[in-house]
Amino acid sequence: MSDGRAAKRIAKFIKPLRVKPGSRVDLAADFDPRYKAGMNKREGVELLRTGVSLLSEYQARLAAQDTYGVLLCLQALDAGGKDGTIRHVMSGVNPQGVHVSSFKVPSAEELDHDFLWRYAQRLPARGDIGIFNRSHYEEVLVVRVHPENLDRQKLPEEAKGQGVWLRRYREINDWERYLTDNGIKVVKIFLNLSKEEQRTRFLKRIDLPEKNWKFSAADIRERERWDDYQEAFSDMLSATSTPRAPWYVVPADRKWFARICAAAVLAHTLIGIDPHYPTVDEQAGKELLAAKRRLEKEAPEGAARDPYAANRRTD
Numbered sequence: 001m002s003d004g005r006a007a008k009r010i011a012k013f014i015k016p017l018r019v020k021p022g023s024r025v026d027l028a029a030d031f032d033p034r035y036k037a038g039m040n041k042r043e044g045v046e047l048l049r050t051g052v053s054l055l056s057e058y059q060a061r062l063a064a065q066d067t068y069g070v071l072l073c074l075q076a077l078d079a080g081g082k083d084g085t086i087r088h089v090m091s092g093v094n095p096q097g098v099h100v101s102s103f104k105v106p107s108a109e110e111l112d113h114d115f116l117w118r119y120a121q122r123l124p125a126r127g128d129i130g131i132f133n134r135s136h137y138e139e140v141l142v143v144r145v146h147p148e149n150l151d152r153q154k155l156p157e158e159a160k161g162q163g164v165w166l167r168r169y170r171e172i173n174d175w176e177r178y179l180t181d182n183g184i185k186v187v188k189i190f191l192n193l194s195k196e197e198q199r200t201r202f203l204k205r206i207d208l209p210e211k212n213w214k215f216s217a218a219d220i221r222e223r224e225r226w227d228d229y230q231e232a233f234s235d236m237l238s239a240t241s242t243p244r245a246p247w248y249v250v251p252a253d254r255k256w257f258a259r260i261c262a263a264a265v266l267a268h269t270l271i272g273i274d275p276h277y278p279t280v281d282e283q284a285g286k287e288l289l290a291a292k293r294r295l296e297k298e299a300p301e302g303a304a305r306d307p308y309a310a311n312r313r314t315d
């Protein structure tokens with residue numbers, strides 16, 4: 001498939017997942033965790049393989065160009081599949097160009113700073129892909145569902161109270177605009193899991209000894225707040241899906257499908273950047289040629305003047 005056709009196909013594939021900026025999202029009504037675009041698993045696995053090699057090629061170009069960075073934010077409820085998505089989607093990419101940051105309960109040092117501080121420390125450099133496994137969006141999710149987290153943030157009195165979530169949405173949008181304006185593209189994926197599929201995955205984690213470490217009693221307590229989280233997700237998606245940094249709601253009940261969607265969203269972002277290998281100017285071209293001539297002169301008796309070029313012709 002030509003690059004242009006692949007780009008169009010990817011854009012069409014992810015369109016139903018994008019949260020239209022300015023729209024009001026009701027997660028349960030608007031997005032189906034079991035949606036799979038009429039695809040079967042065999043086709044899906046094949047498509048993911050294609051996507052992974054496309055990502056590898058684009059990541060190499062992104063790194064070589066060294067002008068744009070990409071920040072991929074992954075949000076989900078427990079057992080939503082964040083870890084597996086990262087493992088599969090990034091499986092073909094040069095590890096030097098990718099940095100994964102996981103955000104847990106904030107440390108005392110982190111709580112002593114403004115709420116975006118710890119996320120700013122982990123932003124990708126130009127040429128890199130940064131993945132946030134949980135992200136600054138926890139600041140309007142878990143912190144909102146459990147307001148005692150906000151109390152721990154030591155905010156001054158005037159920064160708490162009623163308007164705090166609306167203000168945080170605005171501040172997050174402003175921050176992402178700043179990043180985008182400066183060449184760090186922000187792309188956001190919410191893995192949308194159904195309550196029943198979460199129950200199944202929790203039970204699997206309990207039933208299989210090698211999965212026990214992934215389960216904690218706190219996960220059950222969080223599950224009890226399911227409806228509050230759904231509301232917090234809906235509000236977050238409505239307020240922070242912007243033309244520059246839109247949200248994609250990825251159906252997460254089928255892991256194989258979620259992975260294709262995540263790969264497609266990331267590929268779409270990279271295709272949009274369209275990074276190119278740098279080319280050399282006339283002067284540097286002349287220098288390359290002079291160096292080539294010198295190396296050719298060093299050829300030992302009986303060796304090809306340029307073994308690489310000679311082998312390439314016979315390959």
Ligand code: AMP
Nearest residue numbers: 078103104105106134138139142143149
């Ligand atoms: P896990 O990703 O399963 O290792 O869990 C990390 C835990 O850290 C989750 O329970 C999150 O809700 C919690 N967490 C992440 N960010 C924050 C935050 N800003 N404030 C409070 N808890 C957080």
Ligand code: MG
Nearest residue numbers: 078079214219
């Ligand atoms: Mg967990």
